[in-house]
Amino acid sequence: MRILVINGPNLNLLGRREPAIYGSGTLEELERGLRDKYPEVSFRFFQSNHEGAIVDEIQSAPDIADGIVINPAAYTHTSIAILDALKAVGLPAVEVHLSDILSRESFRQHSFISAACLATITGKHFRGYEEAVELLIKTLS
Ligand code: DQA
Numbered sequence: 001m002r003i004l005v006i007n008g009p010n011l012n013l014l015g016r017r018e019p020a021i022y023g024s025g026t027l028e029e030l031e032r033g034l035r036d037k038y039p040e041v042s043f044r045f046f047q048s049n050h051e052g053a054i055v056d057e058i059q060s061a062p063d064i065a066d067g068i069v070i071n072p073a074a075y076t077h078t079s080i081a082i083l084d085a086l087k088a089v090g091l092p093a094v095e096v097h098l099s100d101i102l103s104r105e106s107f108r109q110h111s112f113i114s115a116a117c118l119a120t121i122t123g124k125h126f127r128g129y130e131e132a133v134e135l136l137i138k139t140l141s
Contacts, residue, residue, distance in 0.1 A: 001140055003133060004065035005034065006057060007047040008073030014098075022098045023125045030126050038133055051075055051082065058085035067136035068093040069129060076101070076111045086116035092139050094132035097122040 007027060010017055015026035025033075031045045044064055046057050054075065061068055068091050072082050076097070086093050093116060100123030101108040114120045119135055121128040 001040065001067070001137060002042045002044070002065045003136055004044045004046065004057070004061050004068045005031070005129070006054060006068060006070040006072070007045075008054060008071060008075050009049040011071060011073050012047050012049070025126055030129060033126060034129060034133060037130060038137075041133065041137070051079055055081050055085045058082065058089055061091055062089050065091065066140050067091055069096060069132040069136065070094070070113065070117075071096045071098070071129075072113050076113050077107060078112070080112055083112045083116050086113065092136060093117045094135050095120040096128045096132045098125050098128065099123060 012027055014022055014030065015024055027047060031043070035043055048054050048057070054072070058068070068086070070086070070093055072079060072095070075082055095111065095113050095117040101111070102122060111120060118139065121131050124131065
């Protein structure tokens with residue numbers, strides 16, 4: 001099974017960025033943890049600070065992945081383009097947020113992306129990505 005894990009803007013700074021909200025683990029540690037925990041999954045990891053690059057990656061996903069885990073970061077709250085790309089490719093996708101966006105500022109409480117996802121997992125930090133992978137494994141098996 002092939003899973004594409006997409007992380008959006010500023011998530012390259014994980015570990016240094018507002019650790020009280022996002023935790024002290026780095027993006028590299030997150031990715032290595034998933035590889036180690038799910039050796040049966042072939043992962044591709046992609047991070048970008050650019051909306052169009054994320055759209056391009058989603059458009060190419062059907063050639064390289066069976067499912068998508070996505071933390072669109074701030075684009076969650078603004079990007080109809082990412083929503084449309086996920087709908088266009090139609091792969092099963094799970095949305096993840098490290099923090100609990102529903103208990104934060106009002107502008108973080110709406111996600112454009114949820115409408116294209118099987119589930120949205122929030123506030124569980126790195127564990128949320130594991131739950132997303134497990135949900136995709138269950139869905140795709
Ligand atoms: C985030 C929540 C977003 O509101 C924020 O812009 C992020 C990270 C999260 O993982 O909690 O960059 O997606």
